[in-house]
Amino acid sequence: xxxxxxxxxxxxxxxxxxISMVEDSDPLAVEALGILHPHTGKAHIIGITGPPGxxxxxxxxxxxxxxxxxxxxxxxxxVDPSSPFTGGAILGDRIxxxxxxxxxxxxxxxxxxxGHLGGLSRATGDAVKILDAFGMDKIIIETVGAGQxxxxxxxxxxxxxxxxxxxxxxxxxxIKAGIMEIGDIFVINKADRQxxxxxxxxxxxxxxxxxxxxxxxxxxxxxxSNSDGIVALRDGIESHLVYLKSSxxxxxxxxxxxxxxxxxxxxxxxxxxxxDKVMDGSKLDALVARIxxxxxxxxxxxxxxxxxxxxxx
Ligand SMILES: Nc1nc2c(ncn2[C@@H]2O[C@H](COP(=O)(O)OP(=O)(O)O)[C@@H](O)[C@H]2O)c(=O)[nH]1
Ligand SMILES: [Mg+2]
Numbered sequence: 001x002x003x004x005x006x007x008x009x010x011x012x013x014x015x016x017x018x019i020s021m022v023e024d025s026d027p028l029a030v031e032a033l034g035i036l037h038p039h040t041g042k043a044h045i046i047g048i049t050g051p052p053g054x055x056x057x058x059x060x061x062x063x064x065x066x067x068x069x070x071x072x073x074x075x076x077x078x079v080d081p082s083s084p085f086t087g088g089a090i091l092g093d094r095i096x097x098x099x100x101x102x103x104x105x106x107x108x109x110x111x112x113x114x115g116h117l118g119g120l121s122r123a124t125g126d127a128v129k130i131l132d133a134f135g136m137d138k139i140i141i142e143t144v145g146a147g148q149x150x151x152x153x154x155x156x157x158x159x160x161x162x163x164x165x166x167x168x169x170x171x172x173x174x175i176k177a178g179i180m181e182i183g184d185i186f187v188i189n190k191a192d193r194q195x196x197x198x199x200x201x202x203x204x205x206x207x208x209x210x211x212x213x214x215x216x217x218x219x220x221x222x223x224x225s226n227s228d229g230i231v232a233l234r235d236g237i238e239s240h241l242v243y244l245k246s247s248x249x250x251x252x253x254x255x256x257x258x259x260x261x262x263x264x265x266x267x268x269x270x271x272x273x274x275x276d277k278v279m280d281g282s283k284l285d286a287l288v289a290r291i292x293x294x295x296x297x298x299x300x301x302x303x304x305x306x307x308x309x310x311x312x313x
Pocket of ligand 1: 050051052053054055056057058059189190191192193222223224225226
């Protein structure tokens with residue numbers, strides 16, 4: 001049976017296999033994703049990001065257990081853009097080793113940079129689609145850190161949760177610089193530690209600086225290791241989803257993302273067609289060398305390729 005059909009019939013191994021295929025940019029995955037496409041678009045996609053050690057994986061573990069009580073099916077993708085060798089294994093360990101691993105309603109996957117960084121975000125997006133078609137109600141993407149790649153990965157989510165912990169100081173600065181604006185919900189985890197008040201004050205001050213939309217991001221406190229505050233977090237996530245739906249924001253988000261995805265696929269396909277026609281590998285390398293030597297600029301080089309293609313059609 002086709003791998004896509006196996007996924008639609010509930011075969012977990014087929015899910016794992018197809019995610020590996022998208023990670024490896026296997027061309028056979030494209031066809032399977034095409035078969036799955038009509039079955040996607042139902043899941044609520046939740047991103048969780050923040051500095052290492054803030055308790056993201058512990059939060060995910062507790063949150064998922066709380067969803068299981070509501071009979072939800074949950075997909076978890078732990079993404080570590082900084083780990084080319086472990087494939088995100090370290091990041092996912094805490095969740096993978098927990099008792100969630102044997103839950104029939106949970107699917108856990110770790111991903112790292114197997115190829116180049118740009119590929120990770122696309123592979124993550126494809127993994128989300130696969131889990132969506134597999135029938136997951138919620139798909140949680142855990143990423144570490146606050147860099148550009150995390151922001152890109154977070155862009156797959158409908159609801160993004162930024163996790164902080166007391167006493168990080170400089171890390172709040174990092175959040176301010178980079179990703180404050182992507183947060184729909186802020187969590188101060190390890191609220192059992194000293195300094196939660198101060199962290200909350202700092203977050204509040206920064207939130208006031210960013211322009212307030214219709215949604216005011218709540219700042220919640222949790223002690224993930226004791227499951228404290230998990231239900232409030234789950235409620236906060238649901239409120240955000242309700243807001244997205246009632247405001248029409250969900251449709252807008254989905255439209256924008258689908259548009260970007262389509263344009264990026266179109267760009268890739270067009271360049272493949274053009275390169276096939278006018279350029280082999282050595283010609284490409286020679287052209288790159290000329291760009292490097294400043295004999296030609298990359299925009300002009302691209303226009304020349306397109307011209308050569310249309311003249312030789
Ligand atoms: N004191 C305290 N420790 C916590 C809390 N939540 C998680 N931890 C611990 O913090 C460490 C890092 O947690 P982890 O979930 O792996 O963080 P991640 O790197 O953000 O995924 C682990 O030892 C957890 O047991 C909490 O609320 N309070
Ligand atoms: Mg983690």
